[in-house]
Amino acid sequence: MIKDTNDLTTKDTIITATKQVLKEKGNVTIKEIAEAAFVNIAAINYHFGSKDNLINIVISEMLMELREEISKIIHNKGTDKESFDGLMANFVDVVFKFAEENTGIVSYSFVQIVSQPTATNVLVEFFIKDEDFLGLIIDNLATYFPEASYETLFAKYLVLFSSFVVPFFLNFSMITKETSTHTKVEMTKQFDRFKDAYVEELKTILTP
Secondary structure, eight states: HHHHHHHHHHHHHHHHHHHHHHHOSSSSSSHHHHHTOOOOOHHHHHHHSHHHHHHHHHHHHHHHHHHHHHHHHHHTTOSSHHHEEEEEHHHHHHHHHHHTTTTTHHHHHHHHHHOGGGGGHHHHHHHHHHHHHHHHHHHHHHHTTTTTOHHHHHHHHHHHHHHHHHHHHHHHHHTSSSOOEEEEHHHHHHHHHHHHHHHHHHHHHOOO
């Protein structure tokens, strides 16, 4: 029993260390993860089988946290048009913030999508195929659009789903460019301006 407890602690330590390393860089090595977790490489392979398996677990946990944050926003919303406008702003802001704060995870995810097409299923599994989350989204959209059919509500959600993908692509494009500090500041300003315009366009598309 003690051995099981220690194993769990070691696994959690490795996962936590991997999250921290991935926040800054996507091309992380198993050696860097081991050093951050104060374990040897053999321990990582023993608990997770490979670096890729470990990182996939970490990415899944991070996406679950993002999904929970979005769920909280939905539960705290109102039902009038002003509340819907605020919901859109908060919704997109959370996703952009996630992309900005987890550049390494974003970078690694899109490298994997290019090299392993099945990686594209991660976002779909978490945000479209999960019946509980999808039901939450559809039910809440129905409070704003009570006359809309299920198909229309689902279509509106697919538009919302694009607000996950676009920030990830934009942030990946930004972090893969070799830029000076001055350029990065300018890029951040442009990113913020785009975010505001993006929210406005989403509201225009989704509301009558």
